[in-house]
Amino acid sequence: MIDVQDVSKRFGRVLAVDRCSLSVEKGTITGLIGPNGAGKTTLFNIVAGVFAPSSGRILLEGEDVTGLPSHELFGRGLLRTFQIAHEFSAMTALENLMMVPSGQRGENVFASCFRRGAVMAQEAETRARAEDVIALLRLGHVRNELAGNLSGGQKKLLELGRVMMTDPKVVLLDEIAAGVNRTLLNDLAAVVERLNREEGLTFFVIEHDMDLIARLCDPVIVMAAGTKMVEGPMAEIRANPEVVEAYFGGGQAGAA
Ligand SMILES: Nc1ncnc2c1ncn2[C@@H]1O[C@H](COP(=O)(O)OP(=O)(O)OP(=O)(O)O)[C@@H](O)[C@H]1O
Ligand SMILES: [Mg+2]
Secondary structure (H helix, E strand, C coil), rough: CCEEEEEEEECEEEEEEEEEEEECCCCCEEECCCCCCCCCHHHHHHCCCCCCHHHHHEEECEECCCCCCHHHHHHHCEEEEEECCCCCCCCCCHHHCCCCCCCHHHHHHHHHHHHHHHHHHHHHHHHHHHHHHHHCCCCCHCCCCEEEHHHHHHHHHHHHHHHHHCCCCCEEECCCCCCCHHHHHHHHHHHHHHHHHHHHEEEEEEEECHHHHHHCCCCEEEEEECEEEEEEHHHHHHHHHHHHHHHHHHCCCCCC
């Protein structure tokens, strides 16, 4: 699905990503872990078209998409979330879901513009899907609440809901667990698993919560000092002394 080929990114004197190569296979939930400052978020930003790499290439389904802007990648089914809380706070949870563009579904824009019936049918379809998503996320009790009033965890669920409205192929999640309580985290994880299993979505997930990584991800890629160090199932990663040393500086192996 995604191939990162020999990618580097320099910010002034900092080499944030250093000749990194890795792949995310279609249909997987691939984890990306590593110490603070390893370059994970920078790599995500490059893959998602937030900025171009200093060198190297990004392939999406085998096509070179290096340097394409986010909205074009979105049109090709790649979505990055949890970068910022970009829910529209003055709209309700339900309205937030209905606002999501569905440009990559291949519908004929002209046909729907000129045929009022079709527009209304499409609106009804969008509303029905939004209601389904709300129910699936168990946000029914806050469906008419302004998004700005939702808890941090509920906002993240809503953000995942916006993903579900768009039919993406691959979704990049950066630290969805941060600041989310256990119950909501279980809901989030269940939704990710379900989207992966039932709708075939590929996920690429940065996470510091090792339990969540262990539950969701296979394989797990460890990044350190701007590049890929090892890759494998979480059980192997946890047992790898090199990883324990790089990630936890040796002293906190128990945290893994
Ligand atoms: N916009 C920027 N300008 C300058 N330096 C940056 C910028 N973004 C990241 N860096 C630097 O690049 C390096 C990698 O940062 P990055 O945020 O990608 O790490 P990370 O693996 O996501 O860390 P964390 O686990 O803390 O989120 C760090 O040294 C960081 O200070
Ligand atoms: Mg980061």
